[in-house]
Amino acid sequence: MRGVEIYPFFTIEQAWPNWVIFTLLAVDMVIRIVALGWIPHNRRPSVALGWLLAIFLIPYVGILAFLLLGSAKLPKKRRNKQTLINDFFREQTQGQAIIGDSAHMPEPLSTSAQLNFDLGALPMTHGNSFDLHTDNHECMERMADCVDAAKSYVHFEFYIVAIDDTTRRLFESLLAAHERGVEVRILIDHVGSLGYPGYSELVKRLDSSGVHWRRSLPIRPWRGEYQRPDLRNHRKILVVDGELAFTGSQNVIDRSYNKRRNLRKGFQWMDLSLKCTGPVVNELDAVFITDWYSETDEFFDTSTQPRLEAPQNGGIQAQVVPSGPGFEDENNLRLFNHLIYNANRTIVICSPYFVPDESLMHALTTEARSGVEIRLYIGETSDHWVTQRAQQSYYDDLVRAGVRIFMYHAPTVLHSKFLIIDDEVSIIGSSNMDERSFAMNMEVTMFIVNKEFTERMYALEAEKYAPNSVELDVERWRDRPLLHKYVENVARLTSSLL
Incomplete structure (x- = not known):
């Protein structure tokens, strides 16, 4: 059977009637055009671009995946x-965001409590x-x-x-x-x-x-x-x-x-x-x-x-912050960004899966360039190969801004999730620092405001985390093979496909 020319450089066997082939091509084109105006609606640009890339590369598979996985909200x-x-x-x-005496709380922390109450409906409490x-x-x-x-x-x-x-x-x-x-x-x-x-x-x-x-x-x-x-x-x-x-x-x-x-x-x-x-x-x-x-x-x-x-009054002040696709906003991400931007001296982050969105990367690199010391603890090994490669794609930008990265030794799989800021803020919970925890997983976070407890967290860092971690060798890291960089960048693209 003779070939039928569809494009100048491609010839295919006429397995189907011409009208079927032209219909498929027309549908392909319609999918791409509709996706350009549909996918970006109420989505972050990075997420929209990730889906558009998938749809343009593999239109039929991409659009089916989007219809199945494209909404990051529960019914x-x-x-x-x-x-x-x-x-x-x-x-x-x-309607009280803070129950009890809050006169001693610095304004950035009282506004954090108000933010959490507005998003998650649970107040900051004493005792x-x-x-x-x-x-x-x-x-x-x-x-x-x-x-x-x-x-x-x-x-x-x-x-x-x-x-x-x-x-x-x-x-x-x-x-x-x-x-x-x-x-x-x-x-x-x-x-x-x-x-x-x-x-x-x-x-x-x-x-x-x-x-x-x-x-x-x-x-x-x-x-x-x-x-x-x-x-x-x-x-x-x-x-x-x-x-x-x-x-x-x-x-x-x-x-x-x-x-x-x-x-x-x-x-x-x-x-x-x-x-x-x-x-x-x-x-x-x-x-x-x-x-x-x-x-x-x-x-x-x-x-x-x-x-x-x-x-x-009395006791430790704390607030529970629920988050996830049952809420209209990314409650945990908003809290993290708010606290990071209000840091003055020190930020310590421990996250097994660190794949930040654009807003969190801006917050961290801005604070690091402003003179705030930022220490990031991650695992030397991980049980999620793709996530770890996506995570590694951010190291260059982080260390260039002044963030110090510490890798917890293998074979321990670091699974702790906490954030320490300055002298009196500690965050402990189920939430990782990645797109999945911000938008796709139901998480719960404990926001603690107390100097004595924060001192305990710094002591824990010094006793359990720092001695068992090695700081990233920046020069050696930058000399890694080109293939590794390629794989990391491809993995990074997948992190935005919400």
Whole structure:
């Protein structure tokens, strides 16, 4: 069969009728033209450009991927639930962003509290206390101790969970609490735990126990449950009786994550978690209740709803900052940028996945060039190959501006997430410094304003992080092979495909 010329330089066999070929080319052109005006709507330019690049290179695959993954917001019904709960909590606090004495707070910090309250509806409170936990396994033992002492209820919400030799006691404590009449509610992200040894066993145990548990953000279209599959609940929260809570970066799984590849390489995850008492316990509970309501339509009766009341002074001031695709704004990113721009002397960042958007890069490089000392802790190794390559593409710009980069030694997988600013600001939570945590994951962050606690954080940096890290050798880094730079830049493009 003779070839048919479609373009001057291309000849293809006429496998299809001419009208089919010309129709496909016309649709291809329409996709490109429509995408130019449609994709940028209400998206950051970097995100829009990433999608446009994918669509122009592979139009049919690109547009299908966009239709499946292009919206970084949860369904409107779920966002409406979030708005309803936010209004409920604002009514409880009578619109106060800071409960109690705030006269001593510097203006940048009081405005940070106001920003967080406007975005997330939870206030800054006095009367809190915190214990730091740096050992994953020891922390889970303390969680189990607290669950064993529970009298009224336990709320459990984590991204990755599995039964193994390390976590077994905690899950036995949860089921024992349920059996003795404690109201136990469990939320587990539907996708986060899939594929981890011990998860299937856990599901069977939970199903047979009769405990109240739900999959968070389930992807089960045959049951009418569907949203963009990579929008996930990445929060880590345990609340016991409204009296104490745990939160931070830690999942409920052995620190090797039980996979053969990790065991073979000797990978051990290093996390940072908080045990909390005071009014922030009720704020963490408010985040759990919102997520439970979103999944079940069950809103607890008034006897079990958290009351956002707080002492007027004393203790540590702190505020819980929820964020994610259920909100209209990127709450955590706005807080980080606001605090960074108001730093005067020192910024310390620890993030396992550091792939900043343009606004965060501007904030960090601006402050570094202004004379603020910035120390960035990242892992020498990572469990996400593409993310690590994308992260590496930012090193040159950061060190050129004066940011010092410290790599935590392998085979430890650095998973702690914290931010320290000047003398009295500490941030600890589940949020990484990347596009996924800003726009696609449901996260929870603890914003702490206290000099003594911040001193503890600097001491932790000096004792646990600095001695086990090596500063990036800038000259050696810049001499890396051209192929490495190419791969990093390609990986960097993928970070904006929200």
